[in-house]
Amino acid sequence: MSNTFFHIFPHENFIDLGMYQYGYEQCDPGHSFGPVARNHYLFHYVISGTGTLMADDSKGITQTYSIKSGQGFLIFPGQITTYYADEKLPWEYVWIEFDGLKVKEILQLTKLSPDTPVYRSHSKDLKEQLRNEMLYIVHNAEESPFHLIGHLYLFLDHLIQSSKRSNSAPSSKMSDYYIKEAIHYIEQNFQNNISIEEIASVCGINRSYFGKIFKKALGRSPQEFLMNYRMLKATELLKLTSLSISEIGSAVGYENQLHFSRAFKRIYGVSPREWRNSQKKERYHVSQ
Known part of the structure; x- marks a missing residue:
């Protein structure tokens, strides 16, 4: 087994639950990472050895945790x-x-x-099953995205079962219906110049309440x-596609190419053109 390796998950349209990257590392003594803030959820499971996590709590105060083999830690967006x-x-x-949309609920x-x-x-x-699912994903990157997402669901099931909150049965609320309606409307109309007021109106509620329940749920x-x-x-x-950057921006609801490029870079860290070029290089290397 090599000292470090990781895989970038191929981009697929997984809305409820998706993966971004996964990997393994046998760290050198004192090896550190951070301080940094992530865009997504990141779970580490410690196979052997020990280390320290320093993480800001919900009040923004840094807390320090000692973590050993058989334990893990979750970093939040x-x-x-x-x-x-x-x-x-x-x-x-x-x-x-x-x-993904379901992760916070999970x-x-x-x-x-x-x-x-x-x-x-x-x-x-359950702890061993969770570890084994993670190792399976890491060592089977050649499997199809759907296959790996299936194992991600199994990993999350073991995470829930082995670290279950008491009295944690999910409830069905009217707010869940509003959020599903809103997501459906966005999926069908994202290419248009839609506003948050318009989405809230489609759900039959005011914008303030809509924003509150949406953020609480997702x-x-x-x-x-x-x-x-x-x-x-x-x-x-x-x-x-071979559409121009301007055409793609327009296709996803941005008539102004500069606004589109700024929004894209805010999410992915690079411009749309740089992202496209990196994908071409990646496909070229894979084909070699």
Whole structure:
């Protein structure tokens, strides 16, 4: 097994649950990463050794956690963290970065939160099954995206079962209906010049209440969700078509190319043109 390796998950339109990257590392003594804030959820499982996690809690106060083999830690989107391996017994871990519409709801069934980011299982068997699912994903990158997403669901099931919050049965509320209606409307009309007021009106509720229940359920505002969805569609067009950047921006609801490029870079860290070129290079290397 090599010292470090990771895989970027191929871009697919997985809205409820998607993966971004996953990997394995046997860290050198004192090896550290951070401080940094992630865009998505990132879970590490410690196979052996020990290390330290420094993570901001829900109040923005940095907390320090000592983590050993058989435990893990979850980093939340926007949470500033630093983690480093022990000098004498550096940790070996496997990780998965994921996100999606269902993730916040799934994680609410566990004991994990920005205030309690350390994973401790009450069951040895479930803990081993969780680890094995993660290792399977890491060592089977050649499998189809749907196959790997299936194993990501199994990983999350083991995470829930081994770290279950008491009295955590999900409830069906009227707000869930509004959010489903809003998401459906966005999926059907993202290419148009739609506003948050318009989406709220379609659901039959006022904008203030709509924004509140949407962010509570999905962890992001309606504006953020709409922009992320548009950028997701933009990556599909960049990868699969020869349309110009301006044409793609227009196709996902941006008549102004500069506004489109700025929004895209905010999400992916590079311009649409740079993203497209990187995809071409990646396909070229794969074909060699």
